Ligand SMILES: [Zn+2]
C-alpha cells in the first residue's frame with residue numbers, strides 16, 4: 418500500500434497510500450470517501466438527530482453482522498457516523514443500533530466463535546450491545562414442524578411430524594449437495610434477521626453487502642431459479658414481514674470488495690474478522706453456486722470493475738414481478754408468480770421409455786417389486802416455489818422437515834424468545 422508516489426489527489430497535502438478507481442488517496446480522504454458512500458444511502462430524516470417531541474421516538478436500526486470484512490467495515494463506518502452526530506449534538510444520536518450475529522461457528526466451521534470476538538470488540542467499541550443467535554433458534558416451536566413430501570409430479574403434501582428433539586443442523590446435514598445447504602441457510606438467515614428486527618422494533622435492517630457481493634447474489638439467485646427474488650435482494654426498499662414493513666438498506670452498495678478490503682486494512686479490522694476454515698474447493702464441480710459466482714467476480718473485479726457495477730445497476734432496475742398468482746411458498750415464503758409444477762412437468766420426462774428386451778423387462782420387474790413407493794396419502798397441499806422444489810428434490814427421500822406456520826398471523830412469535838444471551 419505504501420509504494421505509491423505523490424500526494425493524495427483529494428487533499429493535495431498528505432502522502433497517498435493507495436489508489437482506488439484511478440485516484441490517489443491518503444488514509445483520511447479514503448475513509449471519508451467510503452463513509453460518504455454509506456451516508457448517501459442513509460440520508461433519510463429518520464437517521465438524523467431529532468429535537469423536541471420527535472426525540473422520544475428514536476429510530477431503531479438492526480445491523481446484521483457476520484464478522485466478515487464487509488459487515489465489520491459497515492459497523493465501523495456507522496459507529497463513526499453516530500460518534501460525529503453525538504459530537505455535534507451534545508451527545509445525541511440519530512438512531513439506536515442493534516447488532517445481530519447469527520452464530521455460524523459450527524455450520525460454517527468458523528475459525529473462532531463470535532462469542533470470543535465480542536469481548537475484543539467491546540474494548541475498541543465500548544457500550545455496544547450484541548445479540549448472538551444460534552441457528553437452532555430458527556425452530557423456536559417444535560410443534561410447528563411438519564414433513565413435506567414431494568412427488569414425481571412435483572406436487573407437495575404437508576404431513577404431521579413429531580420428533581423429540583429435531584435439530585435444524587440435522588436437516589442441513591441431509592442436504593444432497595452444498596448448494597442446497599447454502600440455499601436453505603440463506604432462507605434461515607433471512608427469517609432470523611427479519612424476525613429479530615420485528616421483535617426488537619427495528620424499522621430498518623442494514624446489510625454489509627458490498628457491490629461485488631450484490632452482483633454475486635444477482636447471478637447466484639438467478640442460477641438457483643430464484644430470479645424473482647433479485648429485485649427484493651438488490652433494491653433498497655421495504656419488505657413485508659407479518660403486519661409490518663421493514664426497510665432494507667445496503668449502505669455499501671457503491672463500494673467494491675477490494676475497497677472494503679483496503680478500508681478494513683487501514684482501520685485494522687482484521688483482528689475481528691471470522692473466516693471459514695473449510696477450504697473452498699478449486700474444482701468447479703465441487704463448488705456451491707455461490708462459490709462459483711464469487712470466484713468469477715473476484716476475477717473480473719481487478720480489471721473489469723465496471724462489470725460488477727453493471728450487474729448491480731441492471732438488477733437494481735428490476736421491480737418485483739406482479740404477474741400471476743399470489744401464492745406464497747411454504748418453505749421460503751417467496752411469492753409464487755407462476756406455478757412451477759406445470760412448467761416442470763413440461764420440461765421433464767417422468768415416464769420410462771418402452772421396454773424392448775427380455776433383460777430390460779426382468780430388471781424392470783425386479784425394480785417394481787423392490788421399490789418403496791410412498792403413498793401420497795392425506796395431508797394438506799403445499800405450494801412450493803421453483804427454487805425450493807429443486808432444493809427439496811434431493812432431500813425428500815430422507816424426509817424434509819421444516820417449521821410450517823398455518824398462517825402468518827399465528828402467534829409463533831409468542832414462543833419466540835431470543836434464546837441466547839445478550840452480550
Ligand atoms: Zn487526502
Ligand SMILES: [Zn+2]
Pocket residue numbers: 746747748749750751801802803804805806
Ligand atoms: Zn420457496
